[in-house]
Amino acid sequence: MTTSRRKFIKISALGLGAVAATTSALNMFGSSSYLDKLVKENVAKKLKRTPTYCEVCFWKCAAWTYTDEEGAVKKIIGNDDDPHCYGRLCPRGTGGVGMYNDEDRLKTPLIRKTIHGEQTFVEASWDEALDLIASKMNGIKEKYGAESLGLLKHGAPGAHLEHLYKAIGSDTIAEPAYAQCRGPRETGFNLTFGSWVGSPEPTDIRDTKCLVLIGSHIGENMHNSQVQEMSEAIDNGATIITVDPRFSTAASKSNHWLPIKPATDIALMLAWMHVLIEENLYDKAYVEKYANGFDELKAYVSRFTPEWAYGITTIEPEEIRKTARAMAHAAPSVIIHPGRHVVWYGDDTQRARAMSILNALLGSWGRRGGFYLKESISIPKFPHPEYPHPKWGWHEIGAKYPLAQMGITSELIQASIPDENNPYPVKAWMVAGTNLTKSIPQKKLIEKAIDALEFMVVIDTMPMDVTGYADVVLPECTYLERYDGIRSATNRTPSIAVRVPAVPPKYDSKPSWWIAKEIGKRMGVGAYFNYNDYEEVIEWQLNEMGTSLEEMKKIGVKNFPRTSGPLYIDEDSTYIFPTHSGKIDYFYFFNKSKSYRKSSLGFGLYGSRLWK
Ligand SMILES: Nc1nc2c(c(=O)[nH]1)N[C@H]1C(S)=C(S)[C@@H](COP(=O)(O)OP(=O)(O)OC[C@H]3O[C@@H](n4cnc5c(=O)[nH]c(N)nc54)[C@H](O)[C@@H]3O)O[C@H]1N2
Ligand SMILES: Nc1nc2c(c(=O)[nH]1)N[C@H]1C(S)=C(S)[C@@H](COP(=O)(O)OP(=O)(O)OC[C@H]3O[C@@H](n4cnc5c(=O)[nH]c(N)nc54)[C@H](O)[C@@H]3O)O[C@H]1N2
Ligand code: SF4
Ligand SMILES: [Mo]
Numbered sequence: 366m367t368t369s370r371r372k373f374i375k376i377s378a379l380g381l382g383a384v385a386a387t388t389s390a391l392n393m394f395g396s397s398s399y400l401d402k403l404v405k406e407n408v409a410k411k412l413k414r415t416p417t418y419c420e421v422c423f424w425k426c427a428a429w430t431y432t433d434e435e436g437a438v439k440k441i442i443g444n445d446d447d448p449h450c451y452g453r454l455c456p457r458g459t460g461g462v463g464m465y466n467d468e469d470r471l472k473t474p475l476i477r478k479t480i481h482g483e484q485t486f487v488e489a490s491w492d493e494a495l496d497l498i499a500s501k502m503n504g505i506k507e508k509y510g511a512e513s514l515g516l517l518k519h520g521a522p523g524a525h526l527e528h529l530y531k532a533i534g535s536d537t538i539a540e541p542a543y544a545q546c547r548g549p550r551e552t553g554f555n556l557t558f559g560s561w562v563g564s565p566e567p568t569d570i571r572d573t574k575c576l577v578l579i580g581s582h583i584g585e586n587m588h589n590s591q592v593q594e595m596s597e598a599i600d601n602g603a604t605i606i607t608v609d610p611r612f613s614t615a616a617s618k619s620n621h622w623l624p625i626k627p628a629t630d631i632a633l634m635l636a637w638m639h640v641l642i643e644e645n646l647y648d649k650a651y652v653e654k655y656a657n658g659f660d661e662l663k664a665y666v667s668r669f670t671p672e673w674a675y676g677i678t679t680i681e682p683e684e685i686r687k688t689a690r691a692m693a694h695a696a697p698s699v700i701i702h703p704g705r706h707v708v709w710y711g712d713d714t715q716r717a718r719a720m721s722i723l724n725a726l727l728g729s730w731g732r733r734g735g736f737y738l739k740e741s742i743s744i745p746k747f748p749h750p751e752y753p754h755p756k757w758g759w760h761e762i763g764a765k766y767p768l769a770q771m772g773i774t775s776e777l778i779q780a781s782i783p784d785e786n787n788p789y790p791v792k793a794w795m796v797a798g799t800n801l802t803k804s805i806p807q808k809k810l811i812e813k814a815i816d817a818l819e820f821m822v823v824i825d826t827m828p829m830d831v832t833g834y835a836d837v838v839l840p841e842c843t844y845l846e847r848y849d850g851i852r853s854a855t856n857r858t859p860s861i862a863v864r865v866p867a868v869p870p871k872y873d874s875k876p877s878w879w880i881a882k883e884i885g886k887r888m889g890v891g892a893y894f895n896y897n898d899y900e901e902v903i904e905w906q907l908n909e910m911g912t913s914l915e916e917m918k919k920i921g922v923k924n925f926p927r928t929s930g931p932l933y934i935d936e937d938s939t940y941i942f943p944t945h946s947g948k949i950d951y952f953y954f955f956n957k958s959k960s961y962r963k964s965s966l967g968f969g970l971y972g973s974r975l976w977k
Contacts, residue, residue: 370816371477371484371815371816371818371821371834371836372484373833373834374477374484374485374486374833375828375833376471376475376486376828376832376833376838411433412431412432412433412439412440413431413432413433414429414430414431414432415429415430415432415865415866415867415918416428416429416430416444416862416863416864416865416917416918416920416921416922417429417430417441417844417845417863417864417865417867417921418449418844418852418862418863418864419441419454419458419461419844420461420520420521420843420844421457421458421460421461421464422457422458422587423520423542423564424449424450424564424565424587424588424589424590425449425852425854425862426443426444426447426449426450426454426455426458426589427443427444427446427447427449427450427852427862427921427922428441428442428443428444428447428450428454428458428461428921429441429442429443429444429921430845430867430868431867432867432868436868437868438462438465438466438845438867438868439462440459440462441454441458441459441461441462441845442454442459443458444862444921444922446860446920446921446922446924447860447862447921447922448590448856448857448858448860448924449565449589449590449854449856450589450590451589451590451593453589453593454589455587455589455592456587457587458589461843461844461845462845464826464827464843464844464845465843465845465846465868465871467827469827469828470826470827470840470843470871470872470874471825471826471827471828471832471838471839471840471841471872471874472840472871472872472873472874473488473489473840473872473873474488474489474490474491474493474494474495474837474838474839474840474873475487475488475489475494475835475837475838476489476493476494476497476836476837477835477836477837486838489837491873491875491883494837494839495880495883495884495887496887497837498822498837498884498887499884499887499888500887501793501819501820501836502514502533502793502820502884502888503888503889505792505793505819505820506533506534506888508792509790509792510534510756511533511534511535511753511755512534512535512536512537512755512756512757512758512789513535513537513790513791513792513793514530514533514535514537514791514792514793514795515535515537515538515539515777515780515781515791515793515794515795516530516535516537516538516539516794516795516797517538517539517540517541517774517777517794517795517796517797517799517801518538518540518795518796518797518798518799519540519541519542519797519798519799520798520799521798521844521849521850521864521877522797522798522824522841522877523540523797523798523799524849524850525849525850525877525878525880525881526795526797526824526877526880526881528749528881528893529881529884529885529890529893530795531752532749532752532753532885532890532893532894533885533888533890534752534753534754534755535755535758536755536757536758536759536760537755537757537758537759537762537772537777537789537791538758538759538772539759539763539771539772539773539774539776539777540771540772540774540799541774541799541801541804541805542799543769543771543772543773543774544708544769544771544772544773544774544775545708545774545775545804545805545806546705546706546707546708547562547564547705547706547707548707548708548769548770548771548773549707549708549713549714549716549717550562550703550704550705550707550713550717551563551770552714552717552718552768552769552770553703553713553714553715553716553717553718553719553720553721554703554717554718554720554721555770556718556721556768556950557718557721557722557724557725557944557949557950557951558721558725558730558942558943558944558949559942559943559944559945559950560943561770562703563739563854563855564854564855565588565590565591565854565855565856566591566702566703566705567736567737567738567739567855567856567857568591568594568700568702568703568736569698569700569732569733569734569735569736569737570591570594570595570597570598570700571594571597571598572598572698572733572734573598573603573695573698573699573700573734573735574602574603574604574694574695574698574699574734575603575604575605575606575691575692575694575695575696575698575699575700576595576598576603576604576605576606576699576700576702577606577607577608577688577692577699577700577701577702578605578606578607578608578609578615578619578702578704579607579608579609579630579633579634579701579702579704579720580608580609580630580704580707580709580716581615581702581703581704581705582609582613582614582615582616583595583615583702584613584614584615584618585613585614585615586705586706588705599618603695604620604621604691604695605618605619605620605621606619606620606621606623606688606691606692607619607621607622607623608623608625608630608633609622609623609624609625610624610625610626610627611624612624620691621684621687621688621691623680623684623688624679624680625678625679625680626677626678626679627710628709628710628712629677629678629679630678630716630719631712631715631716631719632669632673632674632677632678633674633678633680633685634716634719634720634722634723635666635669635674635719636669636670636671636673636674636678636682636685636689637685637688637689637692637723638662638666638669638719638722638723638726639666639667639669639670639671640671640685640686640689640690641689641692641693641723641726641727642662642663642666642667642726643667644686644689644690644693646689646690646693646696647693647726647727647728648696648697648726648727648728650728651697651728652725652726652728652951654939655725655940655942655948655949656725656948656949656951657944657946657948657949657950657951657952657953658950658951658952658953659951659952661951661952661953662722662951662952665952670682671683671685671686692723692727693727695734696727696728696729697727697728697729697732697733697734697735698729698732698733698734698735699724699727699729699734699735700724700729700734700735700736701720701723701724701727701729702720703717703720703721704717704720714768722951724736725949725951726951730949731933731934731940732933732934733932733933737857737932737933738929738930738931738932738933738934739855739856739857740855740856740857740858740859740927740928740929741853741854741855741856741859742853742859742860742861742910742925743853744850744851744853744861744906744910745905745906745909745910747895747896747902747905747906748895749892749893749894749895750892750893757788757789758772759771759772759773759777761788761789762776762777762780762789762791763776763777774801774805775805775806775807775810777791778805778810778811778814779810779814781794781814781815781817781818782810782813782814782817783817791818792818792819792820793818793819793820793821793822794815794818794820794821794822795821795822795823795824796821796822796823796824796825796831796835797823797824797825797841797877798824798825798841798877799831800825800829800830800831801831802815802830802831802834803829803830803831815834820836821834821835821836821837822835822836822837822838822839823835823837823838823839824838824839824841824877824880825838825839825840825841826840826841826842826843826874839875839880840872840873840874840875841874841875841876841877841880842870842871842874842875842876843874844864845866845867845868846866846867846868846869846870846871846874846876847864847866847870847876847877847878847899848864848865848866848876848878848898848899848900848903849864849876849878849899850903851863851903851906851907852864857927857932858924858925858926858927859924859925859927860922860923860924860925861910861917861922861923861925862921862922862923863903863907863914863917863918863921865914865917865918876899878899878902879899881894882894882896900914
């Protein structure tokens with residue numbers, strides 16, 4: 366980028382502190398629960414504890430931050446009442462203390478300036494940085510419309526900035542954690558069962574008799590409660606089937622390891638469907654009661670024999686039959702795991718759809734040891750004026766992907782490259798909690814987009830790759846130093862968790878709720894931020910929910926009783942699936958123009974079109 370207008374500036378010469386973990390799967394905590402208990406008891410005697418939930422990954426495990434009399438952060442330990450972690454953090458979560466202590470943290474706002482012909486960052490006051498951001502963003506809003514302001518975000522900071530963006534009238538929002546991660550999975554399962562898989566996945570691993578990991582390495586990926594439940598399932602004799610070209614840690618714990626040729630999963634799954642139907646191993650009662658389009662699926666997969674799949678996947682036909690029978694033997698207590706990071710080969714939505722259909726054939730959705738019927742509790746909305754209606758946004762920018770239900774990051778990037786035929790030009794970016802230039806492919810394309818932007822702000826805790834491209838860098842304080850939104854997630858029973866600052870922000874860093882409010886105020890939308898401190902917001906919300914901040918500070922996590930009905934489908938009644946048909950769509954899918962279309966299941970094995 367030496368010739369570009371916006372030169373990359375490295376903020377720190379020092380290597381960045383990585384929170385790496387290399388413990389083996391299913392033993393990822395490095396200590397026994399007995400030792401954990403001892404540490405907890407010991408630590409609790411001497412130190413003050415403040416509730417939080419982890420921000421190191423999206424699993425958001427609830428935890429306690431322990432501080433000593435001098436206010437130093439000593440330890441972060443899982444909250445026993447939390448269904449995301451069952452009282453134990455993974456090594457990355459335990460390492461969260463390092464995020465707070467890291468000497469290389471962003472310490473003060475930085476503004477790009479040219480000094481003696483060289484582009485460099487200079488330290489700035491918050492007022493200076495925020496005034497500049499507000500005037501640049503207002504200028505772009507006046508010239509092109511608020512829609513031309515793009516937000517690329519992830520995690521807790523993203524939520525606060527999304528509120529700011531909606532208040533100023535922009536829905537030009539996307540995140541790599543959708544389009545480069547789990548987006549296709551949500552669509553694939555939604556087409557079949559009528560609902561997203563969501564996070565954490567409603568996999569009933571602790572009671573499963575057979576867990577199929579097809580492109581998911583539970584353990585290495587640290588999905589906390591799932592790793593613990595998988596360990597329990599193995600102890601209880603569950604069959605583990607891992608489909609992975611690589612001998613992953615999960616593969617090493619498996620009864621069957623299928624080292625598939627990369628990018629051929631759909632062929633294997635078609636052959637599995639073929640065997641289940643041909644050998645009459647599928648759940649006939651479930652299919653009879655709930656299927657829409659089963660006969661068409663049966664006709665469609667009749668040609669996809671294991672022998673056919675062998676030529677594509679390199680998995681022996683007998684191994685395909687054996688594993689299909691093992692799944693059927695365990696059914697309905699079987700899980701074809703939806704995976705999480707599913708954006709790989711261009712046929713990902715259909716790959717996820719195939720996984721969901723396999724689960725449907727085995728009758729595992731809504732059954733013990735399969736997928737439980739998840740429930741969450743909604744957090745009351747803190748009152749604010751109605752958002753304006755943007756003329757266009759992520760939807761229009763991503764029109765090429767009609768099945769997408771959130772912004773497509775790469776399309777937003779493309780829309781930022783000047784092109785007179787583009788009706789949706791993006792002129793500025795705010796980037797918060799995402800190291801965009803590393804998490805998006807096509808580095809050249811993203812550099813071209815960045816170079817053309819009129820303005821770019823990055824909000825991060827650390828000097829990362831993406832910060833080097835910003836016009837203004839804002840230092841957010843770490844999650845241990847701030848309030849944030851209440852965590853409400855889907856689980857067997859609803860629960861909430863709070864994040865309360867254990868220590869004041871180090872250096873001149875600030876929380877993103879404050880950054881959003883201050884920019885909002887300067888841009889003339891202060892009415893949307895009708896509070897002095899975010900504490901007021903969560904206090905109001907907790908009171909509305911029948912609890913209080915005072916109570917939550919003592920317990921950290923509150924579990925609520927289920928209100929939506931039983932955890933599994935009641936076998937004596939007929940469950941209505943949230944699909945258009947009220948049934949499970951095994952073959953057809955309901956498209957946006959509100960008509961059923963035949964799904965070829967694309968089974969576009971060679972990158973061909975997914976829908977016909
Ligand atoms: N330690 C650690 N943990 C993390 C993260 C991290 O960065 N580090 N990131 C978090 C995030 S954001 C996510 S989404 C999850 C991701 O975790 P997962 O959803 O488990 O996904 P991946 O890590 O992409 O890869 C899963 C497996 O797919 C295999 N694979 C590759 N190609 C194929 C193929 O063609 N077919 C099959 N069947 N398998 C294939 C790989 O070898 C790998 O073992 O992890 C989370 N946890
Ligand atoms: N090549 C390749 N690309 C991938 C993937 C892959 O496996 N390989 N995985 C894909 C997946 S699964 C995902 S989810 C995406 C993830 O992509 P990103 O959303 O970019 O996530 P991370 O790379 O984890 O970067 C998180 C950023 O947030 C910053 N951060 C951490 N805590 C805070 C905080 O409290 N406040 C603020 N403001 N910032 C904070 C970190 O310093 C870091 O810069 O990448 C995708 N892209
Ligand atoms: S799984 Fe680990 S990194 Fe992720 S939220 Fe939980 S403790 Fe934090
Ligand atoms: Mo991800």
